[in-house]
Amino acid sequence: MDHDAMDLAEARYELVISVDARRSGEYDDVDKQRMRERIYRVLEAAFTHAKVARDAVHMEDRGDGVLLSVAGRIAVTRLLGLWMVEVHENLRDENRGLSVPLGLRVGMHVGPVRHDGRGISGRAVDLACRLADSPLARRLLDAERADLVLVASQSLYEDVVSSGGKFIEPAHYSSARLELKEGEVTAWFHLPGRPAPEIPTAAPAAPDADRADDVDGARDIRDVSGTRDVSDASGVDDTRGVDDAPDVDDVRRVDGEDRADAPRAHYTVHGDMSQHSDNVYQQPVHIGRITGDAGRRKG
Structure with a gap:
């Protein structure tokens, strides 16, 4: 088996980060291009300030967001801590003076990732994307009038977040059960710069303009008080x-x-x-x- 074929057959254990823009369907063509430029400025500046080498980061464009994976040689605590702080600060700078501030939903999970000539794949990728796209992440961003929400998987919280670290505060995360396409999971929600969020229990907010229905996406939370x-x-x-x-x-x-x-x-x-x-x-x-x-x- 040659080297390239071996790379396709073997999965790499990496941190997967899915970044989605809030209500991207409401932007016209001109504003959507500006929105995309802001997202890349925010993310790339955060990698630079967190001293994450660019050759350690795989980045795919998703139109209204970005899919990333970070090589295992980079400490996950650096991404959960310093990198998220930089993303938050850069986003606040970008939003100054904007009548419609850019909002980002970030899903994170660590797991096996396969790379090929077209990008990355695997269950770890699917889960990170589902977390960022979950109805509860959308609702929380609106309910708290926030610009940024991080959704971490249960295993990522248990293995990394719960131990704390520089710029990582376990007490600032709140958990909820999500019913995703693949099954029911626990996720941990964090609003950078704020205390642990209160998980909303009201009826779901109106869907984004770019998501008229949610057939293939993540389902809503099931353990809401009042069910x-x-x-x-x-x-x-x-x-x-x-x-x-x-x-x-x-x-x-x-x-x-x-x-x-x-x-x-x-x-x-x-x-x-x-x-x-x-x-x-x-x-x-x-x-x-x-x-x-x-x-x-x-x-």
């Missing part, structure tokens, strides 16, 4: 966010009265589900009702 468990003897339980399960509308009542404008909840139904119109059932009922001839009215 209800409505399991009962009928076999209906509240498991919102399950894509493949049928769902039925919640009975929306306020103070004993039906409210058509009340929020709608979704439920997963175990067993067969009947169809009905105006309380007239069109087939046997399997949820807490008698089925077949026994359920018909006499006379």
Whole structure:
């Protein structure tokens, strides 16, 4: 096996950094180019000030963001600490005087990364991108009126952040469960220069203009306080966010009265589900009702 083929077959253990711009779809063509120039100025100046050699950094353009991986010979603490401080300060400088400040979401994870002629790939890359793109990262950036949010993976927090270090404050991170396409994970959220953020529990904010729906992206958090468990003897339980399960509308009542404008909840139904119109059932009922001839009215 030649050297190039060996490089493709072997994964390198690296820090993956995914950087996304907030509401990039709202920029016109001219402003989007300026936005991209600002992102690169912020990131490249941070690498210079953190004394991270450019040959240690792989960088891919993503249109409205940048995907990076940093060689294992560079201490991860330098990226989580000094580099993030420099990114934050550079971003603040760029945003001075801007009517619409640039906002960045940064996802980080350490894991095996494969390089080829077109870029990088691997589960570590996928996870870093999912973290940066998660609905909670978007919501937190807006809720806190911040310019920068860092989302670290559980393993990165446990292995590096929790031990602290120069410019690394474990107490300034807050955790939340995220339901991603690949499954449920724990992520740690940090707003540089601020105390640990309060994880928002309200309904999700309106999606970005460049993301009308979230079919392939990360799902929202599941462990939000206020999520209800409505399991009962009928076999209906509240498991919102399950894509493949049928769902039925919640009975929306306020103070004993039906409210058509009340929020709608979704439920997963175990067993067969009947169809009905105006309380007239069109087939046997399997949820807490008698089925077949026994359920018909006499006379």
